[in-house]
Amino acid sequence: MSKKQKTNFLCNNCGYEALRWLGRCPSCQEWNTLQEFSVGNKSRSGSVSVRAASRPVAITEVESAEESRWPTGMAELDRVLGGGIIQGSLILIGGEPGIGKSTMLLQVSAALARSGGKVLYVTGEESSRQISLRAHRVNALDTSVLLLAEHDFFAVETAIREHKPDFVIIDSIQTLFNDQFSSSPGTVSQVRECTAGLMRLAKETGCSVLLVGHVTKDGSLAGPKTLEHMVDCVLYFEGDRHHTFRLVRCVKNRFGATNEIGVFLMTTAGLNPVDNPSELFLSQHSSRQAGSVVTATLEGTRPLLVEIQALVAGSGYATPRRMADGVDHNRTALLLAVLDKRAGLHLQDHDAYINVVGGVQVSEPAVDLAVILAVASAFRERPLPRNMIAVGEVGLTGEVRAVARLDQRLREAAKLGFAQAVVPRVECVVPPNFNVIPADTVSEAIDAAFGGDKDS
Numbered sequence: 001m002s003k004k005q006k007t008n009f010l011c012n013n014c015g016y017e018a019l020r021w022l023g024r025c026p027s028c029q030e031w032n033t034l035q036e037f038s039v040g041n042k043s044r045s046g047s048v049s050v051r052a053a054s055r056p057v058a059i060t061e062v063e064s065a066e067e068s069r070w071p072t073g074m075a076e077l078d079r080v081l082g083g084g085i086i087q088g089s090l091i092l093i094g095g096e097p098g099i100g101k102s103t104m105l106l107q108v109s110a111a112l113a114r115s116g117g118k119v120l121y122v123t124g125e126e127s128s129r130q131i132s133l134r135a136h137r138v139n140a141l142d143t144s145v146l147l148l149a150e151h152d153f154f155a156v157e158t159a160i161r162e163h164k165p166d167f168v169i170i171d172s173i174q175t176l177f178n179d180q181f182s183s184s185p186g187t188v189s190q191v192r193e194c195t196a197g198l199m200r201l202a203k204e205t206g207c208s209v210l211l212v213g214h215v216t217k218d219g220s221l222a223g224p225k226t227l228e229h230m231v232d233c234v235l236y237f238e239g240d241r242h243h244t245f246r247l248v249r250c251v252k253n254r255f256g257a258t259n260e261i262g263v264f265l266m267t268t269a270g271l272n273p274v275d276n277p278s279e280l281f282l283s284q285h286s287s288r289q290a291g292s293v294v295t296a297t298l299e300g301t302r303p304l305l306v307e308i309q310a311l312v313a314g315s316g317y318a319t320p321r322r323m324a325d326g327v328d329h330n331r332t333a334l335l336l337a338v339l340d341k342r343a344g345l346h347l348q349d350h351d352a353y354i355n356v357v358g359g360v361q362v363s364e365p366a367v368d369l370a371v372i373l374a375v376a377s378a379f380r381e382r383p384l385p386r387n388m389i390a391v392g393e394v395g396l397t398g399e400v401r402a403v404a405r406l407d408q409r410l411r412e413a414a415k416l417g418f419a420q421a422v423v424p425r426v427e428c429v430v431p432p433n434f435n436v437i438p439a440d441t442v443s444e445a446i447d448a449a450f451g452g453d454k455d456s
């Protein structure tokens with residue numbers, strides 16, 4: 001006989017328990033009130049958990065107090081977070097080793113402390129001495145920043161309960177270890193359990209937790225993907241360790257918009273916010289060079305001007321090489337095929353290299369036209385006018401498609417001294433003294449771009 005789960009009967013009206021179904025409750029004498037429930041659902045106190053479960057309420061009746069945000073004191077980071085750190089939230093910060101996670105969190109700790117917050121900085125990677133030396137250098141010394149060099153989750157928990165900090169920084173989650181689980185630190189189950197434990201603590205004590213997460217070689221966060229699901233906000237450091245600037249991109253935010261980016265410069269005194277990143281990315285775009293095109297991409301709510309460079313060179317191989325850095329590789333292959341088929345630019349026996357200057361990653365299709373024009377310019381060895389930008393998505397039939405918020409992009413370009421733009425044929429507000437050149441197809445765009453050559 002198969003093992004059958006034991007069931008009892010419970011009166012909906014008075015809570016009377018019976019071992020078998022009865023038409024009338026012997027306790028309250030009501031008819032038809034007994035319902036079956038499985039004994040396994042019974043909680044230790046003897047009540048039935050099904051009955052204790054929360055009830056659905058109308059969405060309009062839920063109290064929705066405005067979340068209180070605590071500005072971090074770094075405007076660029078606040079922009080990414082959507083205005084500041086929400087009380088009791090969990091924020092995960094990922095990035096390659098040496099990109100500046102610890103530096104930023106130390107600066108943030110000091111800024112939070114200076115605005116009246118109490119910060120517990122748990123370091124599992126560096127000693128307290130190392131952190132303090134760095135704090136000296138980046139001017140992040142404050143008595144309200146407590147340092148704890150610890151790997152043990154329970155020691156961290158005790159410190160949180162004892163000192164009741166407003167912010168807890170865990171550098172890094174991979175070094176934290178809960179000895180209730182036999183696996184070693186950094187493994188999937190340890191990372192998940194420690195994060196779950198911190199989440200409980202955050203909800204219980206109201207502190208906000210900032211976790212540093214390592215990334216694997218392919219750029220995703222080490223540890224389980226569930227980590228990203230568990231936390232409220234995920235930020236990634238982008239950019240190249242060899243460049244001086246760093247981008248912080250928000251890829252998940254339960255309390256605000258995603259895809260905002262913050263731009264910082266790594267200096268000898270830590271990370272400095274950059275107020276006008278377009279200027280920084282275009283700082284070396286001064287001479288007219290074949291293969292270089294500037295485009296305006298929209299990162300979150302802010303337009304960002306970036307330079308796309310292409311190099312086309314005769315190929316020594318049967319299969320020409322295609323390399324793309326900063327733009328999607330497959331998208332680039334597609335655009336090269338469009339150029340071949342729709343604009344008659346035969347690149348079969350040429351290698352093509354495409355790069356976004358400064359290590360920026362652009363994922364928006366609005367940069368398509370700039371990639372196309374950069375390759376065309378490199379192939380023809382003719383530079384575009386220096387004061388021209390190109391914006392537009394390119395379709396498979398070679399058509400130039402509309403992009404979101406073109407006005408805003410053109411305004412940013414005008415602000416930085418550009419005077420003309422090759423754009424899709426759409427209605428838009430053109431900045432004063434700015435010339436827009438609408439193009440329906442890739443061929444038109446190429447003609448327009450090189451036709452405008454003589455004017456500049």
Ligand code: TYD
Pocket residue numbers: 095096097098099100101102103104134137138266267268269270271
């Ligand atoms: P770090 O914050 O330790 O990186 P992570 O925690 O992401 O591994 O950053 C270390 C790098 O930053 C290191 O290579 C040196 C550089 N750096 C500066 O250039 N200036 C500074 O003021 C600091 C603190 C670090």
Ligand code: MG
Pocket residue numbers: 098101102103125171
């Ligand atoms: Mg570090």
